[in-house]
Amino acid sequence: MGNGLACLPKKDLRGGIGSRSRRGSNSRSQRKTAASEDELLHHQALAMAIHQHQLSRRFDGSMSRRIGSTSSRRRDLPDSVTNGKLPPAFLENLETRKIILVHGEGFGAWCWYKTMSLLEESGLLPVALDLTGSGIDQTDINSTTSLEDYARPLITCLQSLPDDEKVILVGHSCGGAIVSYALESYPRKVSKAVYVCATMVLNGQKPFDVFSEELASADLFLQESQFLVYGNGRDKPPTSIMFDKQQIRALYFNQSPPKDVALATVSMRPIPLAPIMEKLSLTTENYGTVRRYFIQTLDDHILSLDVQERLIPLENALNDPS
Numbered sequence: 194m195g196n197g198l199a200c201l202p203k204k205d206l207r208g209g210i211g212s213r214s215r216r217g218s219n220s221r222s223q224r225k226t227a228a229s230e231d232e233l234l235h236h237q238a239l240a241m242a243i244h245q246h247q248l249s250r251r252f253d254g255s256m257s258r259r260i261g262s263t264s265s266r267r268r269d270l271p272d273s274v275t276n277g278k279l280p281p282a283f284l285e286n287l288e289t290r291k292i293i294l295v296h297g298e299g300f301g302a303w304c305w306y307k308t309m310s311l312l313e314e315s316g317l318l319p320v321a322l323d324l325t326g327s328g329i330d331q332t333d334i335n336s337t338t339s340l341e342d343y344a345r346p347l348i349t350c351l352q353s354l355p356d357d358e359k360v361i362l363v364g365h366s367c368g369g370a371i372v373s374y375a376l377e378s379y380p381r382k383v384s385k386a387v388y389v390c391a392t393m394v395l396n397g398q399k400p401f402d403v404f405s406e407e408l409a410s411a412d413l414f415l416q417e418s419q420f421l422v423y424g425n426g427r428d429k430p431p432t433s434i435m436f437d438k439q440q441i442r443a444l445y446f447n448q449s450p451p452k453d454v455a456l457a458t459v460s461m462r463p464i465p466l467a468p469i470m471e472k473l474s475l476t477t478e479n480y481g482t483v484r485r486y487f488i489q490t491l492d493d494h495i496l497s498l499d500v501q502e503r504l505i506p507l508e509n510a511l512n513d514p515s
Contacts, residue, residue, distance in 0.1 A: 278316045289360055290317050292319045292363055293361070293363070295322065296327065300327065300457075301323045323346060324343050326463075326465060327462055333424075334462060337465040337468065340371075340473070343465060348374075351375060362383055362385075367392050367469055369393050370469070373393065385483065388485065390488065393487055397474070398472060399472050404496070420436055420440070421434060435462075435463040445494070
């Protein structure tokens, strides 16, 4: 929610404003073509990177697109996206229209409310879940002791799907680790996985490892962090993390209107520690068979752009025979 939704391919980002100025001398027909291409890019951003292989840089098993804005770029979606559905031919050619949205740490299904509205208006079928102890799920977060516990609502959803039905999984922030866990568990149920500035971790890596460069090592963080919650008593290990309103605004909602910040401050719940400190076991036979996309957000305050850049080539090490 803290990042805009303007979508540009990497070659345009690298070209910058100067390259656009040089293209201004082209013919009217070229300008019309460019405008059509911009509209298509906006549609694809709204569809959460479905069929992005036509416009994105391809990696071995994953793709990346930058999505977001600098502080000066317009953050509003164009009328062509917000007021209309995706072209019928586009929808008909999709393998699946059902998208399961997996929230990040401390959030709940509520954080996707704007995204769900746009996807529904476009003719897609979004579903947002509350992970265990999140949103309106009543489970005591202090009893969430594993990644399996935390991911249970998503796994239950995948288990309930008909044999011939697939879905697209979209994970934000630490929700990326939940998506990876689901890919390993039920790869045949997932058409594609989209990581929106999310923890696309390596086999044997903890979700927290992605943040350690920005925060501290896991051991140091657990010793010194002032945000730790000791739900089972001070004589027991910490069970969760809880940020105050100031941190929530600075870390997650740096570009959001006040009403979204207000919603978050009354809706966010403690972040369970056990799931983000657990190593994932990912294999080429399961996780590695699902096509994965990574969407970079340019103004993110939780995962810097440098960290996001490193996640993508590192993720491909899973398929590296060396």
